[in-house]
Amino acid sequence: AQTVTQSQxxxxxxxxxxxxxxxxxxxxxxxxxxxxxxxxPSRQMILVIRQEAYKQQNATENRxxxxxxxxxxxxxxxxxxxxxxxxxxxxCAYRSPSLGGSRLTFGxxxxxxxxx
Amino acid sequence: GAGVSxxxxxxxxxxxxxxELRCDxxxxxxxxxxxxxxxxxxxxxxxxxxxxxxxxxxxxPSDRFSAERTGGSVSTLTxxxxxxxxxxxxxxxxxxxxxxxxxxxxxxxxxxx
Numbered sequence: 001a002q003t004v005t006q007s008q009x010x011x012x013x014x015x016x017x018x019x020x021x022x023x024x025x026x027x028x029x030x031x032x033x034x035x036x037x038x039x040x041p042s043r044q045m046i047l048v049i050r051q052e053a054y055k056q057q058n059a060t061e062n063r064x065x066x067x068x069x070x071x072x073x074x075x076x077x078x079x080x081x082x083x084x085x086x087x088x089x090x091x092c093a094y095r096s097p098s099l100g101g102s103r104l105t106f107g108x109x110x111x112x113x114x115x116x
Numbered sequence: 117g118a119g120v121s122x123x124x125x126x127x128x129x130x131x132x133x134x135x136e137l138r139c140d141x142x143x144x145x146x147x148x149x150x151x152x153x154x155x156x157x158x159x160x161x162x163x164x165x166x167x168x169x170x171x172x173x174x175x176x177p178s179d180r181f182s183a184e185r186t187g188g189s190v191s192t193l194t195x196x197x198x199x200x201x202x203x204x205x206x207x208x209x210x211x212x213x214x215x216x217x218x219x220x221x222x223x224x225x226x227x228x229x
Contacts, residue, residue: 043205045220106159
């Protein structure tokens with residue numbers, strides 16, 4: 001079974017600075033999908049960024065980018081020019097490409113605080 | 117368009133009572149998922165529906181939990197004889213089809229007294 005680990009329960013960053021959230025995973029599959037979701041106090045899980053394992057290029061979405069290291073099974077999220085609205089719980093998630101593997105496996109989450 | 121909606125937003129019940137939680141997926145989405153988010157267990161998969169196929173119930177924690185999806189759209193998660201350990205946020209997600217990105221609803225916070 002796949003596992004996802006987020007080793008940073010809490011992180012903080014100053015507004016306009018850059019922060020990196022860590023995620024590692026364990027799998028025997030060669031093809032899979034990785035995600036970062038954001039969960040603000042409203043509880044709504046919001047997709048931040050998605051990475052297909054077969055793509056070597058790191059995904060980017062505006063101020064959000066990932067550092068995907070397939071051999072190391074590492075998938076970190078970098079938030080540039082942090083804004084107050086970025087404060088939330090961030091979850092890393094894994095999804096298998098197989099028919100029976102459509103579920104997401106989540107890490108424990110990292111609570112991000114953005115200081116003005 | 118409208119996102120995934122869930123009702124009720126919050127539910128308080130007494131131990132031993134049955135509860136029903138509802139999820140309205142995004143229109144046209146054929147895949148629907150239920151997850152549970154609790155302090156002790158994090159985010160756990162519960163059940164998955166894809167079109168008319170048999171649901172994947174492998175994540176349901178006990179036979180007190182069941183779910184159905186009527187007409188390929190709305191889904192109801194039922195918890196019978198609720199226990200205090202069932203207290204959690206229940207999240208629903210949908211995707212256009214199997215394998216696509218999942219979009220989440222705001223969740224239902226269930227408190228069992």
